[in-house]
Amino acid sequence: MRVTINDIAKKANVSPSTVSRVIANNPRISSTTSEKVLKIMKEMNYHPNMIARSLANRSTKIIGVIVPGAIEKAFQHPFFPEILRGIASEAHKNTYNILISSVTEVKDEKQVINELAKGGIAEGIILMTSRMKDPSIAELIKINFPFVVIGRSMVDSEINWVDNDNFSVAYELTKHFINQGHKKIALIGVSKQVVVTLDRLEGYKKALLDSNLEIDEGLIVEGKFFDDIGYGLMKKILDEGARPTGVIACDDVLAFGAIKLLTEYGLKIPDDIAVAGFNNLPLSDYSTPSLTSVEVNAFGLGAKAFQLLIKSINSNYEVFNKAIVPAQLVIRNSTLKQV
Amino acid sequence: MRVTINDIAKKANVSPSTVSRVIANNPRISSTTSEKVLKIMKEMNYHPNMIARSLANRSTKIIGVIVPGAIEKAFQHPFFPEILRGIASEAHKNTYNILISSVTEVKDEKQVINELAKGGIAEGIILMTSRMKDPSIAELIKINFPFVVIGRSMVDSEINWVDNDNFSVAYELTKHFINQGHKKIALIGVSKQVVVTLDRLEGYKKALLDSNLEIDEGLIVEGKFFDDIGYGLMKKILDEGARPTGVIACDDVLAFGAIKLLTEYGLKIPDDIAVAGFNNLPLSDYSTPSLTSVEVNAFGLGAKAFQLLIKSINSNYEVFNKAIVPAQLVIRNSTLKQV
DNA sequence: CTGAAAGCGCTTACAG
DNA sequence: CTGAAAGCGCTTACAG
Numbered sequence A, B: 001m002r003v004t005i006n007d008i009a010k011k012a013n014v015s016p017s018t019v020s021r022v023i024a025n026n027p028r029i030s031s032t033t034s035e036k037v038l039k040i041m042k043e044m045n046y047h048p049n050m051i052a053r054s055l056a057n058r059s060t061k062i063i064g065v066i067v068p069g070a071i072e073k074a075f076q077h078p079f080f081p082e083i084l085r086g087i088a089s090e091a092h093k094n095t096y097n098i099l100i101s102s103v104t105e106v107k108d109e110k111q112v113i114n115e116l117a118k119g120g121i122a123e124g125i126i127l128m129t130s131r132m133k134d135p136s137i138a139e140l141i142k143i144n145f146p147f148v149v150i151g152r153s154m155v156d157s158e159i160n161w162v163d164n165d166n167f168s169v170a171y172e173l174t175k176h177f178i179n180q181g182h183k184k185i186a187l188i189g190v191s192k193q194v195v196v197t198l199d200r201l202e203g204y205k206k207a208l209l210d211s212n213l214e215i216d217e218g219l220i221v222e223g224k225f226f227d228d229i230g231y232g233l234m235k236k237i238l239d240e241g242a243r244p245t246g247v248i249a250c251d252d253v254l255a256f257g258a259i260k261l262l263t264e265y266g267l268k269i270p271d272d273i274a275v276a277g278f279n280n281l282p283l284s285d286y287s288t289p290s291l292t293s294v295e296v297n298a299f300g301l302g303a304k305a306f307q308l309l310i311k312s313i314n315s316n317y318e319v320f321n322k323a324i325v326p327a328q329l330v331i332r333n334s335t336l337k338q339v
Numbered sequence C, D: 001c002t003g004a005a006a007g008c009g010c011t012t013a014c015a016g
Helices: A005-012 A016-023 A031-043 A050-057 A079-093 A106-116 A135-142 A166-179 A195-210 A230-239 A252-264 A282-286 A298-314 B005-012 B016-023 B031-043 B050-057 B079-093 B106-116 B135-142 B166-179 B195-210 B230-239 B252-264 B282-286 B298-314
Strands: A062-068 A097-103 A124-127 A147-150 A160-163 A185-190 A220-222 A246-249 A274-276 A293-295 A322-324 A328-330 B062-068 B097-103 B124-127 B147-150 B160-163 B185-190 B220-222 B246-249 B274-276 B293-295 B322-324 B328-330
Touching (some): A062 A106, A079 A097, A079 B079, A106 A135, A124 A135, A124 A298, A166 A185, A246 A252, A282 B282, B062 B106, B079 B097, B135 B147, B166 B195, B166 B274, B230 B252
Parallel strands (some): A062 A124, A124 A147, A160 A322, A246 A274, B062 B097, B062 B124, B124 B147, B147 B160, B160 B322, B185 B220
16 A cells, blocks of 8 residues: 555644645745654655646646657657657756657547546647648647647647748758759658648749749659658659759658669769758768758757747747747768769 | 536536446446437547546556656667667557656656656656666665566566677677687776676677687776767777777767777778677668677567566566567678678 | 645445 | 445645
8 A cells, every 4th residue: 555645644643734735845834843744754655646646736747749650650760759859858857757649540649639638647748740730739729738839830820839940941952952053953752741841842942943943843752751762752753754963852861762762773972963851860971972961950849849838838828939940951972063 | 627527427417427437438337328428528528537537546557767867868879769669669559658757866766766656657667777786776676666677687686677688699799709800809888887788798708718818807998888988988998008909889889989089090990900889770880881780679678678567567566577689790891801 | 833624537336 | 227425645725
C-alpha cells in the first residue's frame, strides 16, 4: 500500500489539510508543525500522488506532443528528434514533462487528441507537422484547447504556429542556382498536404519569375515529404525527357536519393547537374560531394513552439502567436561548379 | 466547463454508474440504455477524464522514460532517439503513451523518479543508461517499482535489463584488428561509470590475451562516453609517446574526433593507423574513409526494453528478465588496409 | 495557525 | 439490468 496524506496526518496528529498545506509550503503553517510533518513524511518515505493532485488541481505539468504517422517512421529522420530536443529543452526549464503520442491512422487522431486534451492529461499540445486541412487542428480549435503547430498553418488565422520563412529561403536557394547559371531547375518532393513544401514551391516560382525564367511544371514533382523516394522522383523527371541542370529537393534525404539515380545515369554532381536539399542533415556535410542545404534549425522550432505553448496556456488561450525561426542557406560543393 | 459523467447521466435520466458502465462496455447494460447514453455522449461531445479514471483505477497507460543528463545533450547523439523509436514502436502497439523526463542533476533523480513512480503517473519506467552504482536503480528497487534498464546492470541481479553482448562483440572487433596484423591497439572512451564500456574493455583485453598480446594500460584511455572528445583522448595517447597502429573508440563520435586529430598529425587511415567505433552512426557509412563500427541495434534495444517492462508490470514485478539484443560488426574501409 | 467538509470525475462492490 | 454510496488521494474555501 502506498502511503497517503492521511497516513502522514494520523502519524503527525494533524489533519490531512495541514499536511497538504505543508506540502504546498503554505506560509500560514507554523514552522513547528511544518517541521514535524516534514520529518514524518521523510520517515515514511512519502511522495504525493500526482494523479490525485492533478484531479483536484487541474494541473498536470504535462504537455502532449503528437507525431504524425507512426513514430518509428518519423523518428528515422533526424528532423523530428531535433524538434523534440528543442521542446524538451524548454520543457525542462519550465518543469514540464512531455508525453509523446504517435498517431498511425487519421481516424485515431481525434481519439488521441481527446484523450490528451479532454482527458485532462496534457495542459497543451504541440503538433509536429502542419498539413493542409489538418483534422487535428480542426479538433483542437473545436474543443478550444491550447496548442501550437510546427509549420505554418493555413487552416485558421487564430492559431499558434512556428515556422521558418520557407518562402524566402526557397527563393534565396533558387536564386543561388540561377546565379550559378542554371535555367532549368527541378523541384522535387512538393506535397499538397504539407504546408512547408508549398511555401517552398512559391519561393521557387517567384525566384524564377523574377529572373524571367519559365516555370516548367514538368520539373516540379510531387512526392511524399520525408520518404526515401528521391530516386524515383528523379527518375520520373529524366525518363519523361526533361533535362534540368539543377535539382532542389524538399529534403536532404530526397536529395541523396536523387543523387543516387543521377550517378547511376552517369551524371556528375555538380558539373552536370547541381543538387540541393533542405533540413541540413549531419550527413550532408560529410557526403561526397557535400550537399548544399538549408539549416532549418529544428531545435529552435521545437524550443519556440514550447514557449508559445506556455504563453497560450497561461493566457487562457486568448492570444495567438506566430514565430519565425531563422533558416539559413548552407552552400556546399553539390551546387558549386569546380573552377 | 467540461462535460462530465454526471452531465451525461442527468441528460439520459440514468445514474452516473450506468454511464460509467456504458463507457466500460459492461455487458450487463441493456442495449437500449447503452445506445441512448452513447448517443447523448456523442451529442455533448463527451470524453472521459483520464485523470479521474486513473485515480479510481490505478492505471494510466503511461510509461516513463528517463534520459540521463540533459535531454538536449543526449539527443544530439542518434543513439537515444533510436532507442526511443524502439520504445515508442512497441508502446504504440500496446496503446501505451510515453512520458519523457530528463534529469540534469543527480540529486534531481530521486525526485523525478518518485514523481513518476509514487506519483502514480507512470506504470513503469525505462532508464536509458545503466551506470555503475546508479542511484536511480537503487531508488526504483527500494520502492519496488517496475522498471527496465538499457545496458546491463551490475547493481543487482534482481533487475530487468536489455543489452548487447558487448563483451563478445568487442572481442570480435579486437580480433579483427589483430587479424589485420595490429599489435598495439588503443581503446578510448572507457568510462568507469558506464557499464557497456567496461564490458567492451573486458572483451578487448580477452582478445589481446588470447593472442598473446600485451595489455598496455597507456593505450586504454578513459573519457566520457558520448562526448565529442575523441580528439583530445587521441592527442593524449600520441603526446605521451605511445604509437598504436589501431584505435577502437567506444563510440563513433569519439572515433571521428580521433580521426580528426590523426589526420592533423599527418597519419593516414587506415594505412598508418586503423580506426573503429561503436554504434554505427548513419555518418559512419558515408565518411571518408567509411568507418568500421558495431551496429548495436538501438531500435531493438528500445523495443525489447518495452516488452520486458510490460511483462514486469503485468507480472506484478516478480519475475526478472534480461535480454540480449544481437550486435553486429560492420567492417568498413577505416580498418581495411588497401591491398 | 488548524480542522471539517465538500469537491475534483471517475469506478465498483453491494444491494435490489 | 440499474442505482446509491463509498472510495481513489488530493486541494481549498470556510469557519474558528
